[in-house]
Amino acid sequence: MEPVDHSDGHGGHGGALVPDEPIANPGVPEHLPRPTDVDPAKEKRAERQVAGFFGLSAICTILFAVSYFTFDVGDNWHVVGGLGASTVALGGTLGLSLLFIGIAIIHWSRKLMGDDELVEMRHPAYSGEADRQRTLDDLRTGYEETGIARRPLIVRSALGSLALLGVPAVILLRDLGPLPGDKLYHTIWGQGGRKITVIEDGEEVEVEVPKMRISRDAIGTPILASDLEIGDLVNAQPEVLFNPERYYVPHAEVEGAALQTHKSKASLILLRMEPEDIKPGKGREDWSVNGIVAYSKICTHVGCPISLNERTTHHLLCPCHQSTFDMTDSGNVIFGPAGRPLPQLPIEIDDQGYLVAQSDFTEPVGPSFWERDYEER
Numbered sequence: 001m002e003p004v005d006h007s008d009g010h011g012g013h014g015g016a017l018v019p020d021e022p023i024a025n026p027g028v029p030e031h032l033p034r035p036t037d038v039d040p041a042k043e044k045r046a047e048r049q050v051a052g053f054f055g056l057s058a059i060c061t062i063l064f065a066v067s068y069f070t071f072d073v074g075d076n077w078h079v080v081g082g083l084g085a086s087t088v089a090l091g092g093t094l095g096l097s098l099l100f101i102g103i104a105i106i107h108w109s110r111k112l113m114g115d116d117e118l119v120e121m122r123h124p125a126y127s128g129e130a131d132r133q134r135t136l137d138d139l140r141t142g143y144e145e146t147g148i149a150r151r152p153l154i155v156r157s158a159l160g161s162l163a164l165l166g167v168p169a170v171i172l173l174r175d176l177g178p179l180p181g182d183k184l185y186h187t188i189w190g191q192g193g194r195k196i197t198v199i200e201d202g203e204e205v206e207v208e209v210p211k212m213r214i215s216r217d218a219i220g221t222p223i224l225a226s227d228l229e230i231g232d233l234v235n236a237q238p239e240v241l242f243n244p245e246r247y248y249v250p251h252a253e254v255e256g257a258a259l260q261t262h263k264s265k266a267s268l269i270l271l272r273m274e275p276e277d278i279k280p281g282k283g284r285e286d287w288s289v290n291g292i293v294a295y296s297k298i299c300t301h302v303g304c305p306i307s308l309n310e311r312t313t314h315h316l317l318c319p320c321h322q323s324t325f326d327m328t329d330s331g332n333v334i335f336g337p338a339g340r341p342l343p344q345l346p347i348e349i350d351d352q353g354y355l356v357a358q359s360d361f362t363e364p365v366g367p368s369f370w371e372r373d374y375e376e377r
């Protein structure tokens with residue numbers, strides 16, 4: 001048969017040679033039996049292997065439950081490769097449990113289930129009675145080929161490992177509690193300006209801790225009010241996280257999991273605008289300085305970090321669900337699902353020109369929660 005050139009010279013087939021008859025259907029390759037199809041000993045061994053993988057999965061699931069109650073999330077003693085032991089143990093055991101189930105199913109299907117290659121011709125979307133019946137027959141055949149009815153060992157081990165997978169889901173419900181209580185009412189900003197008693201030369205002396213300086217996030221440099229230009233937005237953290245001695249805070253309280261907790265609660269956005277743009281809320285007349293305002297960086301919807309600044313309007317946008325807060329007007333919500341304004345941190349300048357917090361936040365930071373309005377604190 002001679003190939004025919006169907007190109008029209010105008011890009012039809014780009015000059016390619018197209019055969020004048022369709023390529024013949026090569027058909028389904030001959031089915032070759034697998035060792036497990038012809039050797040009962042190998043079949044039995046594959047069956048035990050599948051059951052073994054399901055058994056390993058069950059063991060890993062039990063180890064997950066044991067790990068959950070053994071390792072404390074905040075326990076920094078058990079650190080593996082920079083990760084907490086709790087993270088490694090929970091992730092490792094649950095991951096292996098799922099992996100073994102996957103391996104067992106793949107092994108089962110490759111070695112023991114039917115491996116005949118089937119061809120289904122295209123047909124109209126509607127299936128006639130004959131097709132339906134054939135589908136049912138195929139399903140029945142497939143069911144029989146899985147050998148479920150003949151392999152109670154696999155069925156029992158599969159059911160056991162799958163049933164145990166519900167245990168982690170139930171255990172993790174425990175992490176829905178406890179309720180935050182008053183923990184969100186206080187942040188580490190409150191460590192500045194307090195009075196404490198220290199021992200000096202064997203004597204108890206009362207000292208006033210310096211007011212908390214506001215530092216640049218990540219690098220920890222305290223911020224001079226004169227450093228900020230109109231329109232600047234700066235991500236900030238309390239200086240105590242970088243320099244705990246200055247605030248009489250033990251290092252252990254600002255390390256590891258404690259550091260992450262403090263950072264997440266105390267994260268701040270600083271914004272400088274023209275002082276006359278600010279509409280101070282009642283009782284907030286002295287909460288800003290030279291047009292600089294400070295707000296919690298944590299969205300009051302479900303807690304995403306906020307950082308998108310509309311420079312001309314001084315609106316701050318949350319990237320998660322587009323809640324928009326007005327930085328000129330006490331952080332009020334002007335758009336989106338957030339239910340309350342961004343908490344504002346009252347700030348001032350210390351005698352060296354650095355920005356400091358006057359106090360802690362006066363309301364809880366982060367998403368709203370159902371205990372929040374129970375009582376005024």
Ligand code: FES
Nearest residue numbers: 299301302318321
């Ligand atoms: S978390 Fe900010 S809008 Fe949803």
